[in-house]
Structure formats: C-alpha cells, structure tokens
Amino acid sequence: MKNALLVGTLLLLSVSCFAQSHSDLESKLIAMENAWNVAQKDHDTKALDALVADTFINTDWDGTVSNKGQFLADAKDTAYKFETVGNTNVSVFIYGNTAVVTGAYHSTGTHKGKPFDSHGRFTDTWVLINGQWKCVASATTHIQKA
Amino acid sequence: MSRTARTIAFLFLLAATLGAFAQDHSADEMKIIGMENLWNNAVREHDTKAMSEIIGDNFVDVEPDGAFKTKAEFLAMIKDPNVIHTILANSEMKVWYYGNSAIVEGNYHDKGTDKGKPFDFHAKFIDTWVMIDGKWRCVASHSTPVLSK
Numbered sequence: 001m002k003n004a005l006l007v008g009t010l011l012l013l014s015v016s017c018f019a020q021s022h023s024d025l026e027s028k029l030i031a032m033e034n035a036w037n038v039a040q041k042d043h044d045t046k047a048l049d050a051l052v053a054d055t056f057i058n059t060d061w062d063g064t065v066s067n068k069g070q071f072l073a074d075a076k077d078t079a080y081k082f083e084t085v086g087n088t089n090v091s092v093f094i095y096g097n098t099a100v101v102t103g104a105y106h107s108t109g110t111h112k113g114k115p116f117d118s119h120g121r122f123t124d125t126w127v128l129i130n131g132q133w134k135c136v137a138s139a140t141t142h143i144q145k146a
Numbered sequence: 147m148s149r150t151a152r153t154i155a156f157l158f159l160l161a162a163t164l165g166a167f168a169q170d171h172s173a174d175e176m177k178i179i180g181m182e183n184l185w186n187n188a189v190r191e192h193d194t195k196a197m198s199e200i201i202g203d204n205f206v207d208v209e210p211d212g213a214f215k216t217k218a219e220f221l222a223m224i225k226d227p228n229v230i231h232t233i234l235a236n237s238e239m240k241v242w243y244y245g246n247s248a249i250v251e252g253n254y255h256d257k258g259t260d261k262g263k264p265f266d267f268h269a270k271f272i273d274t275w276v277m278i279d280g281k282w283r284c285v286a287s288h289s290t291p292v293l294s295k
C-alpha cells in the first residue's frame with residue numbers, strides 16, 4: 001500500500017512537471033511569436049535573425065517563397081510601415097523538439113504611402129536547434145473579408 | 147596494428163558512419179515525398195482511410211482561402227464527392243530534414259469541379275512532418291495561392 005501511494009505520488013508529480021514544462025514552452029513560443037511581430041514592426045532584423053533558423057523558409061501571402069537572407073532583406077525595407085501587427089486565436093502543438101504554432105494575424109499600415117489592412121492565417125514550425133527554439137518555416141495566407 | 151593502419155581503419159569507419167547517416171536521411175526524404183504523392187491520390191479518390199494514416203491526430207490545415215481545418219474537418223472535406231479533382235499534382239518539392247521532423251515545401255496544381263463548377267489554381271504548400279511512434283505523420287499543412295499565375 002505504502003509503495004502504491006509512493007508510485008502514485010511520483011506519477012502525479014511527473015505528470016504535473018510535464019504539464020508545467022509543456023505550458024512553459026507554449027508560453028515561450030507565443031512570446032517569441034509576439035517578439036517577431038514587434039521586430040517586424042520595428043524593422044529589427046537583428047531580433048528576427050535570432051528568431052529564425054539559418055535554413056528558414058517563408059511563404060508570403062502572395063505565394064512568394066523566400067529564404068532567410070531574402071526574408072531579412074524584406075523585413076529591413078522601410079517602404080513598409082506597420083501601425084499594428086497582432087496575432088489572435090493562437091494554438092501551439094508540441095511534438096518533442098518540434099512545435100507548430102497556428103493563428104490569425106491582422107496588420108495595418110502603409111506600403112510606399114498606400115494604406116493596407118490585412119487579415120490572414122499563419123502556420124509557423126519551430127525546432128529546437130542547439131538548445132534554442134528557432135522558426136524553420138512560416139507560411140501566411142490572406143483571409144478574404146466578406 | 148600500425149599507426150597508419152589504425153588511421154586508415156578510423157577514416158574508413160568514419161566514412162561508413164557518415165555514409166550511413168546520409169543514406170538514412172535520404173531514405174526518410176524519399177519516404178516523405180512518397181507520402182506527399184499518396185496524399186494526392188487519397189484526395190483524388192476521396193480515400194479518408196488512407197489520408198487518416200498520413201496525417202497526425204492533431205493535424206491542422208490552412209486552405210488556400212485561409213480556412214482553418216482540424217483533422218476531422220479536413221477528412222470531411224476530402225470525403226465530399228461533389229469535389230472532383232482531374233489534376234492534383236505537386237512539383238518542385240524540397241525537404242528540410244531536422245531529425246525527428248521535416249518540412250516539405252513545394253507547388254501544387256489543382257484542377258477539377260466543385261458541384262459542377264470548374265476550378266483551376268496553383269498554390270504553394272508547406273507541410274510539417276513529425277516522426278510519431280516510429281511513423282512519419284503530417285501534423286500541419288499550409289497552402290497559399292500563387293497570385294501571379
């Protein structure tokens with residue numbers, strides 16, 4: 001009986017630690033997604049560089065595919081001025097050293113002085129590389145507003 | 147064994163190990179590409195059983211119009227006999243391998259009819275594959291229409 005209680009307690013503790021660590025990771029990845037939006041808004045390529053992997057691939061809402069170098073060059077382009085960039089309905093799915101983050105985004109601003117107001121969906125895949133979570137792939141698709 | 151013989155033996159073992167690693171990696175890539183093609187067959191044939199084996203239980207999908215689907219919603223969509231695909235083919239697929247996960251990026255062309263109404267579009271896709279219980283499963287698929295085509 002004593003042993004059963006001990007095993008039960010250890011099991012509960014393990015489950016609790018696992019849940020805690022999953023929840024911590026979810027929070028961490030959501031924070032990194034938010035840091036991404038801030039970096040994009042501020043054209044902060046140094047911050048973006050730290051968030052994405054060297055092998056990063058990005059599919060933009062118009063179907064343009066870019067590698068890390070092209071993505072950072074685009075992010076640097078000050079012709080885009082973001083007023084707001086925000087995510088909603090964000091979900092995190094963790095698979096060991098890989099995680100998928102999905103959600104909706106809304107960005108407003110101007111491009112070469114012309115206003116834009118864009119709603120879309122994103123799917124980001126994060127992988128633990130050398131002890132650090134890095135985004136290896138990002139894809140966005142516009143949602144047509146009725 | 148002389149020092150030279152030991153060095154040669156070590157280099158031979160190193161080359162064999164690296165070769166085996168590269169081969170495993172390449173075998174996984176080929177397997178995943180094969181599953182991408184099976185995916186298209188399953189969609190064309192409305193084969194939800196085959197598709198259910200390809201995708202993970204927590205699969206998430208973003209369609210070219212931005213619609214978000216869970217595994218159940220995705221399977222219900224491909225089951226719909228009103229959608230007939232005459233062409234569903236991938237091209238220019240590339241695989242990025244990360245050990246227990248992989249990303250496949252590519253193009254697809256989808257042509258057919260939906261309730262008799264024709265459709266024909268080109269899109270980009272990014273699929274995330276994860277090794278779950280010894281099997282590769284797609285856990286996320288995201289499509290983006292190519293606006294220039």
